Amino acid sequence: MQVWIDYDGRTHRIDVTMAPFSENKPRKPLVSIVRDLSSVLLQDMFVGFSSATGSMLSEHFVLGWSFRVKGKAQPLALSKLPILPVWDSKPARFFSFIKNWMPWISLLFIPLFLIIFLVRFLVRRKRKFAEELEDWETEFGKNRLRFKDLYYATKGFKDKNLLGSGGSGGFTEMSHRNLVPLVGYCRRRDELLLVYDYMPNGSLDKYLYNSPEVRLNWKQRFKVINGVASALFYLHEEWEQVVIHRDIKASNVLLDAEYNGRLGDFGLARLCDHGSGVR
Incomplete structure (x- = not known):
């Protein structure tokens, strides 16, 4: 020009x-x-x-x-x-290709990325809720709970839903009004999750040490002591075997809606036959 x-x-x-x-x-x-x-x-x-x-x-x-x-x-x-x-047209052809085909490439790759993301999400979700089931557990099928149900019930095991903490352990055949009933369990990877009846008033230590504004009167305290003593008598004398709890403390005593003392957390318990010596 x-x-x-x-x-x-x-x-x-x-x-x-x-x-x-x-x-x-x-x-x-x-x-x-x-x-x-x-x-x-x-x-x-x-x-x-x-x-x-x-x-x-x-x-x-x-x-x-x-x-x-x-x-x-x-x-x-x-x-x-x-x-x-002489002008090198290769960069021009490249930029022209990008400009003309990028919208179509986006239309193809965006659904592909969404599919990959969805598949990855489903795989990770499946792994997250994966559980173990062995042959010996078939007889406890009614007590086996799904990890997925526990996860959603506790909203991802949020700390705000935590009533207390302690060791694991339990005896599925025990039944006494002053023992915390074991509802079921769940095995996942290296974890063993035990599900007990909900105790709305938490553990006893909350009333003795952690919440000075919440107090138990003497009538309620005697009620808790009698409940724990009744549970120990059942474990030592009335059940088919002798159960030595070995970890009696306020954090292992839970209170139901009527402030009845219920013994829980048998992580350190031992079993022995009646009449046998225990060291």
């Missing part, structure tokens, strides 16, 4: 004319506007070129130019101008 820019300092008219490379200068300018450039055109200054690209990648080359103050610039000898350099 050829471009002519003419500025009349007297009339302040700017004419911009444009034509293909091999044609003469048109009579009618492409752009004509009146602007006073006296504040821009200084006595001593440099003249140069600048260019800008749009959304497409492109390169600009100035093969020749002619400039004159006061009068018309000398015409260019087009035959003597250098040859236009």
Whole structure:
């Protein structure tokens, strides 16, 4: 392309004319506007070129130019101008491909990523709720609970739902009004989860040490002591074997809705036959 820019300092008219490379200068300018450039055109200054690209990648080359103050610039000898350099179109084709095909690629890959995410989520969820089941557990099928049910029932085992903590252990065949009933269990990886009846008033230590604003009167205290003593008598004398609890403390005594003392946490308990000596 050829471009002519003419500025009349007297009339302040700017004419911009444009034509293909091999044609003469048109009579009618492409752009004509009146602007006073006296504040821009200084006595001593440099003249140069600048260019800008749009959304497409492109390169600009100035093969020749002619400039004159006061009068018309000398015409260019087009035959003597250098040859236009060969432009590497590979980057342009690449950017053109990205621009034209990216929406379609997105439409294809977004569902694919969603499917991969969903499959990964389901696999991780399956592993998260995976459990172990051995042959000996078939007879305790009614006491076996699903880890998934326990997880959702405790809202992910949140600390705010924690009533207390202690060791594991339990005897599924015991039944006494002052023992915490074992509802069921769940085995998962290296964990053994035991589920007992809910004791709404928590453990006894909360009333003795941790909550000075909550107190038990003497009638309630005697009721708790009698309940624990009744449970121990049952374990030592009335059950088919002797159960030595070996960890009687306030945190292992739970209180039901009526503040009856119930003994729990048999993690350190031992079994022995009636009449046998225990060391």
